Amino acid sequence: MHNLYTSAGYPNPPGTVEEEEDEEDDYENMVPPYKDLPPKPGTMEEEEEEDDYENSAPPYKDLPPKPGSIAPPRPPRAEKKTEKPPLPCKPRKMTGLDLNAVTCTPPQLAVDLEPSPLQPPLAAAPAPWPSQTSGGPGCCQKRLIVCLCLLVATSLILSCFGLIVTLTKYEELVKELRMLSFQQMMWRANVTGMAGLAGLKHDIDRVRADTNQSLVELWGLLDCSRVTCPEGWLPFESKCYYFSPTTKSWDGARMFCQENYSHLVIINSFAEHNFVAKAHGSPRVYWLGLNDREQEGNWRWLDGSPVTLSFWEPEEPNNIQEEDCASMNKDGTWNDLSCYKTTYWICERKCSC
Secondary structure (H helix, E strand, C coil), X not given: CHHHHHHCCCCCCCCCHHHHHHHHHHCCCCCCCCCCCCCCCCHHHHHHHHHHHHHCCCCCCCCCCCCCCCCCCCCCCCECCCCXXXXXCCXXXXXXXXXXXXXXXXXXXXXXXXXXXCCCCCCCCCCCCHHHHCCCXXXXXXXXXXXXXXXXXXXXXXXXXXXXXXXXXXXXXXXXXXXXXXXXXXHHHHHHHHHHHHHHHXXXXXXXXXXXXXXXXXXXXXXXXXXXXXXXXXXXXXXXXXXXXXXXXXXXXXXXXXXCCXXXXXXXXXXXXXXXXXXXCCCCCEEEEEECCCCCCCCEXXXXXXXXXXXXXXXXXXXXXXXXXXXXXXXXXXXXXXXXXXEEEEEEEECEC
């Protein structure tokens, strides 16, 4: 224990001064306790290699680099250089009784931040983009604002053009509408005028018929001493009858009788029916003053009186093909015919004095 403290250079513990003085003469011949120990594998060779590595130069330092052998640059890596702690330093030979303690510098552990001589140089920083050198984000915002302004202006111009075209078409449509309205008014006026003329003609015909009927009634009221009929007319019981030699429609025959101050024959008795049936004496069909135009199946005479005596043929009237006017056959029976068919007719009037 005493030898270890002395050989390591540490001061003697208290109470050992006398022993150190006695053994001071033998210190030079004292062998370290670890002298006979075998060296730790790899320790001596590594120390020698470390001592030579500082002064040695790499064998490839002066050679040119191999093509394609330069690796891409990478950041330096801090390598921790570890140093083995040195062996306890050998104490100095004491010539006198020096009791001062021998201090040994402890090993220092440090990190080598310097790059190795074989590390390639750092690569240059990448070149900035053109947008960064020409103004950065501010320039891009200005360009975007300009584009938006141009787009808005174009939209306004197109909108104005479309509005102008729409207004033009609207004016054209308004003109066409006014023209069509005017044409419709003219057409209505023409239709109204034609309808008015037709109504006026109907009124004239009605007035004429009423006038003739009034004249007939007036002549019947006269007290005549002598019954006379116009030429071509046959008398019967204070009445005159005209048997037409030509044919007309029912409306045409009615008009002819009105123009001659008479009307189509109206049969009110058996005697009158027999006279008319025998008087014509020919196989002809004559129009009667009987029709159902106002109401189908409701047959009435021209004076508005209903039918009290009927001499209809069997299964007549049948109203086939709009047969609304009555006629007399050659045997005296009645039949319904179309009013537009042409046949003979019989007019009846009061006799004149």
